Amino acid sequence: MALAPLLAVLAGCAPAALRSGLSAAGMPMVAGSLAPPGGGDLPDGTEVTAGQLVIHADFPLAGQHRLVRELDGLRTDVSQELALPVSDEPVHLYLFENTERYDDFVASQYPGFPARRAFFVETDTTLSVFAAWQDRIAEDLRHETTHGYVHAVVPAVPLWLDEGIAEFFETPRSDHGMHRGHAAYLAGRLLEGTWRPDLDRLEALAAAGEMTQDHYAEAWCWVHWLLRTTPERRALLQDYLADVRRDPATSPLTVRIRHQLPRGGDAAEDLKQHVATLTSVSLDR
Numbered sequence: 594m595a596l597a598p599l600l601a602v603l604a605g606c607a608p609a610a611l612r613s614g615l616s617a618a619g620m621p622m623v624a625g626s627l628a629p630p631g632g633g634d635l636p637d638g639t640e641v642t643a644g645q646l647v648i649h650a651d652f653p654l655a656g657q658h659r660l661v662r663e664l665d666g667l668r669t670d671v672s673q674e675l676a677l678p679v680s681d682e683p684v685h686l687y688l689f690e691n692t693e694r695y696d697d698f699v700a701s702q703y704p705g706f707p708a709r710r711a712f713f714v715e716t717d718t719t720l721s722v723f724a725a726w727q728d729r730i731a732e733d734l735r736h737e738t739t740h741g742y743v744h745a746v747v748p749a750v751p752l753w754l755d756e757g758i759a760e761f762f763e764t765p766r767s768d769h770g771m772h773r774g775h776a777a778y779l780a781g782r783l784l785e786g787t788w789r790p791d792l793d794r795l796e797a798l799a800a801a802g803e804m805t806q807d808h809y810a811e812a813w814c815w816v817h818w819l820l821r822t823t824p825e826r827r828a829l830l831q832d833y834l835a836d837v838r839r840d841p842a843t844s845p846l847t848v849r850i851r852h853q854l855p856r857g858g859d860a861a862e863d864l865k866q867h868v869a870t871l872t873s874v875s876l877d878r
């Protein structure tokens with residue numbers, strides 16, 4: 594068998610500093626060619642299967658663990674919200690018992706990788722999530738597992754939308770996609786008068802390393818605006834995903850949104866108003 598490395602795609606998951614909302618500094622992120630998982634000291638203490646998920650953990654983990662049930666249920670939520678079929682392609686979750694074990698694994702298998710609490714890797718043959726068991730494991734696994742569910746059926750999902758969708762579904766289920774951290778951050782930018790939403794700019798992002806906190810927050814906001822305001826916008830996102838699934842070169846969302854706007858409409862202004870409404874900020878228009 595040829596030993597040529599398989600091409601891998603690393604979703605642009607925000608590193609810990611960004612995910613925690615503590616820093617706006619644009620930490621570099623890696624994308625491009627990565628070896629598929631398989632080497633290194635992978636967790637193999639327990640293996641639990643739940644729907645599409647195959648969970649490998651360092652520690653005993655019951656199939657009925659609340660988080661396992663939640664992640665399994667997320668598959669239906671993602672499918673229904675986005676009108677996507679479910680897939681049977683396994684998504685492997687590798688759970689390390691602590692950050693030391695995880696950091697050692699990342700350093701040996703993905704050297705030069707920036708610090709982050711969890712990440713998703715897609716290769717030609719596998720969908721894998723790696724994470725350390727820590728305080729924010731639930732949020733991290735909801736985010737990364739969403740990448741797995743989406744990539745299993747829409748491998749060509751654009752980078753910004755991939756992250757916007759993952760940020761939407763990383764929130765607790767009872768929040769229905771409302772990401773309070775991003776909403777508060779964008780409201781602050783609105784009040785400063787420094788935020789101008791720009792979907793063209795997001796669509797131009799080619800590498801996860803280019804994504805800053807602004808991009809993650811705005812990507813979430815467009816997804817929330819599309820899914821949670823009008824049935825027409827929701828259908829627009831669903832139709833786009835169905836099309837990009839069949840044809841990665843289908844017309845982009847920016848074009849579709851512009852086409853659907855009323856005369857003189859401005860989606861960027863609508864998005865600012867959406868943040869203002871969500872956060873009860875009054876906006877002079």
Ligand SMILES: [Zn+2]
Binds near residue numbers: 604605606755756759
């Ligand atoms: Zn991500």
